[in-house]
Amino acid sequence: MYFLERGFQWGKRLMSYEEATAEYNKQQRQPGQAELQAPEGVSESVSAVVYDNESLYSYNDIFIDVRTPNDEKKGVITIFAGGIYGMLIYWFFMFSSVSIERFVSGRQHNGELLTGSDYFSLTLFPVTLLVILGIYLKYTFRFFRLEALTARRIIVRFNRITRKVYLLRPKHLGGILILDWEKTEVLMDKSMSELEGTGGFVVLIWDKGDGVDLQGTPTDHLEMTFVGKPTRNASELLAFWEYIRRYMEDGPAAAPAPKKLLSKFPWPWLSFKAAWGLDTRFFRHSGLWVFVVINVLILPAILIHATGHWLSLLLCYEPRFPRAIEEAGCSASTASAAGGCQDSPR
Missing domain, CATH: 1.10.287 (Helix Hairpins)
Structure with missing residues (x-):
């Protein structure tokens, strides 16, 4: 369910740019903390390790396509x-x-x-x-329409050649935007520890005028997108952003291709996996098996959710970037050197 995107677009209609900016600045602070220590731009490293967070649809030498947190939250x-x-x-x-x-x-x-x-x-x-x-x-x-009769997914593309971030969204959720990578702000505390942070997903912010739509019209408000599936802890969250950052700043060698890319085909067992939502680590630790038992007890509800999830995928269309964006960064010389804009083998 595109609840986060819907809420953000709804908020933009309620608040002016100045009010939204003030609200964003308030979010930089947390109770008991003087100020959120966000990274100083996309050039600052936040982790010594990288982690793809099992969140990539596509990977090649030109761009990576990343999912958003909405994939499991649909069906009900x-x-x-x-x-x-x-x-x-x-x-x-x-x-x-x-x-x-x-x-x-x-x-x-x-x-x-x-x-x-x-x-x-x-x-x-x-x-x-x-x-x-x-x-x-x-x-x-x-x-x-937040779950059905709309785009099957929202995709965030990071193109290291054009130095742009492309948002592929339905029109009623903000539409397609082309945003400047260098002007990306990350709503994240770079100094968070496992005690202070429980994970979550990457939140990216762009100021007014930091991007354009397909017609070339500059954005007239704050823009926001949510990237990756929810992480389990602070270390994973920081390492996931570091993976994206290093891919864009240092190249594919600094952020290796994941062992397996996410499938876009609506297989029914993927819907069951999304509804099940049980981390496999529970099977490796006997002390956590209680969560397995709980999931077995609520299996009928999980099956209903999985059925709704699968139906929502079948009732949606698979979104695609316009040709101009698909070919962005894939000039003849670049494509020859990089092997084209095809995904790396899974």
């Missing part, structure tokens, strides 16, 4: 809201077909002629269902 709205949509539509057509049949024959199911009240009832039920469906759609469809 799809299966419940979609189920109610389907039920109301089914009842509407069922009652409509019965009404039409009765109107054509002019008789009830027992052969008696229709009365005025019969005509009224046969008209009322389909119309009532249609009104209920319309009201339900009006107030819930905006949330349904």
Whole structure:
């Protein structure tokens, strides 16, 4: 579910650029801490190690495509809201077909002629269902589109040749943007320890005018994106950002290709894995097996979530960058030296 992106876009409509900037500056501070010690730009290292966080869709010498934290957070709205949509539509057509049949024959199911009240009832039920469906759609469809009938995923592309960050998002969530890598700000405490930080995901910020849309119009507000799947601790979070930073600053040799790239094909077992959400380390430590037991006990709910997750993927389209972005940085000389803009072997 694109809850974070929806909330950010909604917030932009409520606040002016100046108000949003002030709010962002407040987020630089935490209770008990004088000020968030964010990295001084993209050139500053934050970790001695790198970690791909199992978050890459594509990797080559030109760019990397990285996922966002939304991949697992979908399915619940799809299966419940979609189920109610389907039920109301089914009842509407069922009652409509019965009404039409009765109107054509002019008789009830027992052969008696229709009365005025019969005509009224046969008209009322389909119309009532249609009104209920319309009201339900009006107030819930905006949330349904956060999981279905939209882009299957949001992709963040880091292109080391053009020195740009490309955001591939649905139009209602901000659309496609081209942002300057050097002007990227990271909402992260570079000095966090395991006691102070529990992981999370990388949050990147750009100021007004630090990017453009596909038409070349400069951005007129703060822009934000959320990168990678949630990490388990502070070390992983810092190492993941360091992986991206070194890829862009030092090249592929400093950030080796992951052993396996993420698949974009909507396999049903990947939806089950997303809904299951159980870290494999639980199987390696007997003291953590209680979490395995809990997950087994709630397996029916997990299966419902997994089904909704898979349906949401099937009801979405696979987004693609425009050709100009796909070919950005892939000039003839660059493509020859780098082996083209194809992904490295998995």
